[in-house]
Amino acid sequence: MPVTPHNAQRPYRGVFPVAPTIFDERGELDLEGQRRCIDFMIDAGSNGICILANFSEQFVLTDAERESVMHAVLEHVAGRVPVIVTTTHFSSAVCAARSKQAEAAGAAMVMVMPPYHGATFRVPEKGIVEFFRVLSGAINIPIMIQDAPVAGTPLSVELLARLARDFSNIRYFKIEVAGAASKLRSLIEAGGKDIEGPWDGEEAITLMADLDAGATGAMTGGGYPDGIRQIIDPYFAGDREKAKAAYERWLPLINYENRQCGLIACKAMMQAGGVIKSDAVRHPLQPLHPATKAGLLELAKERDALALRWGK
Numbered sequence: 001m002p003v004t005p006h007n008a009q010r011p012y013r014g015v016f017p018v019a020p021t022i023f024d025e026r027g028e029l030d031l032e033g034q035r036r037c038i039d040f041m042i043d044a045g046s047n048g049i050c051i052l053a054n055f056s057e058q059f060v061l062t063d064a065e066r067e068s069v070m071h072a073v074l075e076h077v078a079g080r081v082p083v084i085v086t087t088t089h090f091s092s093a094v095c096a097a098r099s100k101q102a103e104a105a106g107a108a109m110v111m112v113m114p115p116y117h118g119a120t121f122r123v124p125e126k127g128i129v130e131f132f133r134v135l136s137g138a139i140n141i142p143i144m145i146q147d148a149p150v151a152g153t154p155l156s157v158e159l160l161a162r163l164a165r166d167f168s169n170i171r172y173f174k175i176e177v178a179g180a181a182s183k184l185r186s187l188i189e190a191g192g193k194d195i196e197g198p199w200d201g202e203e204a205i206t207l208m209a210d211l212d213a214g215a216t217g218a219m220t221g222g223g224y225p226d227g228i229r230q231i232i233d234p235y236f237a238g239d240r241e242k243a244k245a246a247y248e249r250w251l252p253l254i255n256y257e258n259r260q261c262g263l264i265a266c267k268a269m270m271q272a273g274g275v276i277k278s279d280a281v282r283h284p285l286q287p288l289h290p291a292t293k294a295g296l297l298e299l300a301k302e303r304d305a306l307a308l309r310w311g312k
């Protein structure tokens, strides 16, 4: 494995939120806004950042736009924090090519879902293993398997542990399926030292249980890394009671993001605080109802989320 500045920081730990892709009101990429969004996320305490994920609306971007966003972000971050690039694609070859590109551009890691298309196109376990063999052989940086319901592909603990054992760069696992904490616990038991990063996801809705199960990282939405740090910092410092109190404080906002807003929440917060000019999502995604947005911003304000003050 080549020694890069990022490798020195391994194992990656902490909060690595997903950065939204920023659009202007016409739905065009707003790269200037993208850079401000990234600066806010770093100022708010992100230990790293993930781009081009589902919460980045990766499914509404052209390949050329993916590349623009990736290069703009990696150049702008310039090593301040590690950046994970999502390179999910059904095709083993396309996913491998995207991942090679990400590695060459300076990504610290790639995040990938198992191959799926729509609600029903899947491959059997043999195909999943071969897909990850191709991907693993194409790059040297670590791979995070995103175990999420959106892929509609059950990944057993045994399969994940086997992938970690057989492929030396498959090292991170973001578990965001039902029963995440139990799965994390079983995966850590089954995979031992090969499980370098057992991570929590899904907006931190199960963060406390996942930390108790051994999670070392959280991939949240991008709106309030400062709030998530208030939970994980004391937890990792051994003060579970303080972490629990912070989790209880932030949970109404986490819940509101998870259940009412989804990927738009962070954009709405960033726009309200002057981080970005527009919280537009790309059509046919729909904007938040004004009342839903008001509910979100009320909860964020009550918790003094940095996003609401950063750009003012």
Ligand SMILES: O=C(O)C(=O)C[C@@H](O)CO
Pocket: 018, 053, 054, 055, 056, 148, 176, 201, 202, 203, 204, 219, 220, 221
């Ligand atoms: O964007 C994704 O793919 C996600 O899974 C988002 C999630 O990690 C935010 O908590």
